[in-house]
Amino acid sequence: MSKNPFPLSKDDLLIAYRMMKTIREFEERLHVDFGRGEIPGFVHLYAGEEASAVGIMMHLNDQDQIASNHRGHGHCIAKGVDVKEMMAEIYGKVSGSCRGKGGSMHIADLSKGMMGANGILGAGSPLACGAGLAAQKLGHNGIGMSFTGDGASNQGTFLESLNLAAVWNLPVIFVVENNGYAESTSVDWAVAVDSYVDRAAGFGLPGVTVDGTEFFAVYEAAGELIKRAREGGGPSLLECKMIRFFGHFEGDAQTYKAEGENEYNRKHHDCLKIFRAHVTKAGVLSDEELDAIDTQVLALIDAAVEEAISAPLPTADDLTTDVYVSY
Amino acid sequence: MSKNPFPLSKDDLLIAYRMMKTIREFEERLHVDFGRGEIPGFVHLYAGEEASAVGIMMHLNDQDQIASNHRGHGHCIAKGVDVKEMMAEIYGKVSGSCRGKGGSMHIADLSKGMMGANGILGAGSPLACGAGLAAQKLGHNGIGMSFTGDGASNQGTFLESLNLAAVWNLPVIFVVENNGYAESTSVDWAVAVDSYVDRAAGFGLPGVTVDGTEFFAVYEAAGELIKRAREGGGPSLLECKMIRFFGHFEGDAQTYKAEGENEYNRKHHDCLKIFRAHVTKAGVLSDEELDAIDTQVLALIDAAVEEAISAPLPTADDLTTDVYVSY
Amino acid sequence: MARTLSFKDAVNEAIDQEMTRDPTVIMMGEDIVGGTGSPGEADAWGGVLGVTKGLYAKHGDRLMDTPLSESAYIGAAIGAATCGLRPIAELMFLDFLGVCFDQMYNQAAKFRYMFGGKAETPVTIRAMVGGGFRAAAQHSQMLTPIITHVPGLKVVCPSNAYDAKGLLIQSIRDNDPVIFCEHKNLYAHEVDVPEESYAIPFGEANIAREGTDATIVAYGLMVHRATEAAENLAKDGIDCEVIDLRTLSPIDMDTVYESVESTGRLICVDEANPRCSIASDVTASVTQEIFSSLKAAPQLVTAPHTPVPFSPVLEDLYIPSAEQVADAVRKTMAT
Amino acid sequence: MARTLSFKDAVNEAIDQEMTRDPTVIMMGEDIVGGTGSPGEADAWGGVLGVTKGLYAKHGDRLMDTPLSESAYIGAAIGAATCGLRPIAELMFLDFLGVCFDQMYNQAAKFRYMFGGKAETPVTIRAMVGGGFRAAAQHSQMLTPIITHVPGLKVVCPSNAYDAKGLLIQSIRDNDPVIFCEHKNLYAHEVDVPEESYAIPFGEANIAREGTDATIVAYGLMVHRATEAAENLAKDGIDCEVIDLRTLSPIDMDTVYESVESTGRLICVDEANPRCSIASDVTASVTQEIFSSLKAAPQLVTAPHTPVPFSPVLEDLYIPSAEQVADAVRKTMAT
Ligand SMILES: Cc1ncc(C[n+]2csc(CCOP(=O)(O)OP(=O)(O)O)c2C)c(N)n1
Ligand SMILES: Cc1ncc(C[n+]2csc(CCOP(=O)(O)OP(=O)(O)O)c2C)c(N)n1
Ligand SMILES: [Mg+2]
């Protein structure tokens, strides 16, 4: 086997691939099951964007906290939230990550450093500042990470947070996952600046733009910014340009997209295929190794769905618990 | 008399001086009367900052609308709101601009294009976008102007408005009146960017910084941006660096300022003195002409106070009127 | 001419007719046109559930997509309303009011009073409300009590397509700021709706069902639960009057008083959380004003004091049911 | 040892003692230190009315000034609360909640429920409330009903320095998000306050005055108006009980029920606007739960349904007076 030219060990490459693949299959499966009418509520899928979540999260530990958004499954999985519990949550079962009370848009697990998906655009950015502040005041070297889309980058909460993080020199990184659309509206129209580097500069922050379909590009850029933040260098912004394979949410007819756009992207800009090509071409991982992971992941997702379906529902008692710690 | 080197006619120079002087005396008088316990509520004085309001407002007509902030007296006077009604308002009288219901922080006169002082930081910026939108949709060439301080430039409402105005290409100008402090906090600390030109650029807007104690600098920069907006060129940001002669509000001990700061500024950075020096040195206006205005302004303010004091108070009937147009 | 129309289509028609009638009416919101700047179809969405679909084709740039900046665009709608336009702004879900509430309650609601009667703010803010969509804690709330508390705001929450059309037309024409609440679980509900334009005045409750034994007061989706309860109770010989408030501010307490004066019994049904709710508001007014007419303790039927849960089983328990309403009626009848 | 302390100093002392006791307590807000980055005195303000003055000298960087970005820093306090700190955030005036409300009601309030009990959010948000300062429509509101409506938030509104100290200490120690409302017109009011630290449990109303003829329920400044009314009525032989709710959520209805069961008469006094108010909330609960104890129609005394006017004469008419309270008592006694 040839020398590993990548900044990750072979083991870590396998972990990264497994995570990305897990996200992909989780989402593909939800897409199918939603179409069959088995999933309640609003479901926003992360398929196509996996390299961003995983490229970043490979640098984080449980002490680091992330604040996610409505499109949160990928962030959750990459941050280590239990996949079966997630699936059960989305099915509204009491065995879910949030005992069935949260659903797709509110999965959280603070013990894993996942502060919560969020149904309110931009709302996670101040929360991530809070995570950074806690790290700073408690004197550990954890960081806070805020994940928003291109659309949410026009929210006051997000913009105020850039300034606050800069003023307080917080160990926080603002990831803008730019998939070109906010619902049906184009980023080119809605975000009045050509480059997020300039938007960051408007708040005195360094900004970096990367191709978010390239795992290694994300991994390297995120690594530098995270290292900087851990060492007291302060906040920064990371834009990942990426592609949303599905509609805004399940049920979206996507007529605002160009003809053939999804097919083209699946073919040429699939971050999983790109990753596979890199690592196999370099001879560090083999197709067999990766295929084996694929099989295991599929089995995991199958099991997760089966267990979710057969898991018990919450009962009337659950309705009024967990509001207050004490009241 | 020598040739007029200024971009305003002699008549307009006299008008500008009279406005600035009116603002100054209005505020100086309030400072004294507040100290005597005669003025209720929170009062934020504009003294020292007159060149900004007047340098800008000389370009505007009644169709142009401005959205002001808590430090609004200067904007009101420069926009043509009746000085006696303003004084009566601050005294809580029924003859006031708002029938005594608004007070210092809520003076408005939409017929003069004054959409209101505002007690909520940043809240005027979206409203000014609305004025620009109305002009755009109604097809007249009016503009909207937003006035905020350096502190309020960190509010989400202000920041969102920059983006919205850019995306909709609204005829709106965002004036940041940077007087170095937000209450007691320094702009250098609280605004995480060295130049407002960069903050504007983060939203794709042109930004200009001027010395706001120099009437002519403000006048020229504002003129260009306003012309641009009227002609469909879109929004922009104008930073006026200026000096607040008094405390944040009346009653502020100002211990956060440097020793002698106020005295030094009064001596060297008084926009009225600077204006007088320019126009008399150029031989366009004489000290006698300006002194005559001073006398008239003092008389006006005296009369305004006297009338305000003797004006009738609102009565119980006024308490529950003017909430709805119909209910 | 009347035909059957869904709530959703009634809203669309009201906007269409008012935009046609009055050139100063404009509309803005997130994806209310849809596809702005995107490579595909223009007018791709018509709002997240397609309510405004087709209006762009008719009225063009008078409908505007917005960036995801509720404070800025709702504030802009409010500012424009004071400057000669009559804007409709869509706040996708009323649940999002937390990012733009200042513009609603400290600006729009207060201009007229703060400015001594010298400003008018004819803005309509449309927003989806309510549960049953399995949309969880941040997309399912009934925040009507919060906005009803605010003096200067008018609050509308129709229960059917007929009222939706007439009340939305009135909202757009009204010279005060109006928050127009559309229950997402009523969008598909159909009733007869005239084609021609009509306005339903604010502050006039509708007696959805006449009855003599007890008065059930409700609004929005709860009108249907109340009516269902009344139909079921009728089988047991209990004859309930159901009052649909239609507008929460102004509120038509006279109709409520008249009804309770004749029935002597009051049940208030509210999909909102219980504390400081519309249910408590109506109950308090009735007991203060016509206490001696009451034959028994008034009953409040509301959601529990918790956020809205996601799991369908829990959400179904959360939203007041016809059964809960019937139980409350039976309780008042027992004394 | 007790000595006389003002409400303002009691707040300061509570924060001081908790910061000394617990290293995870931090505090942030606009100018709560004052002078950050400015050339003059550090700790120049201690908040806009000097409430936190002196704390920076003792606790240093654990008190932090903020940029004027309420959503960001209050959200940061909330986020930090889920990550091991116990932050106190000052929202200068509760009137400003419109620019940061989402963080309060959709985030802090809902985490625990949405996340299935797995999050705790021990954050305290201090804010000034109420009128009488001639601060006009956007700085004088009593928005307690809006926050009390929200499940997941606890709401505290003390009427005196003793309660302020004990309830603020409890707020900081409490593991749920608490909105701590400080009436700006009570800051100078003094009572005996022990030097040592003590916590007053939530959900325990205080009987400010015992009486047998009628029950007056109030909170904050209104407790003083109610007590004044009671003293005046006593001269006419009417003996009122005055209940100070102290915490609005949780609310101690048992104490109210017990009192009304013995007096048979209820008057609710609320500085807030009337619709969906604390007054209507308490009235509705009483009528639903102990209807048969009521001898007469309950009376609500609130501000009118208008914004707060600026002019001192109008503002004095706006805020419920002891006279209005007494009139309401007389009205209930007449039947
Ligand atoms: C405050 C707020 N406004 C609007 C919405 C409705 N909404 C949910 S997702 C979305 C689009 C978000 O776009 P973007 O931030 O680019 O994220 P993406 O969906 O592309 O991942 C909108 C408008 C919301 N959830 N919260
Ligand atoms: C949303 C909001 N937050 C806080 C305040 C309190 N406040 C009033 S003025 C002020 C400082 C404003 O500073 P700046 O914007 O620089 O204006 P300046 O007073 O210097 O003219 C603050 C914090 C407010 N009125 N509104
Ligand atoms: Mg996007």
Ligand SMILES: [Mg+2]
């Ligand atoms: Mg300033």
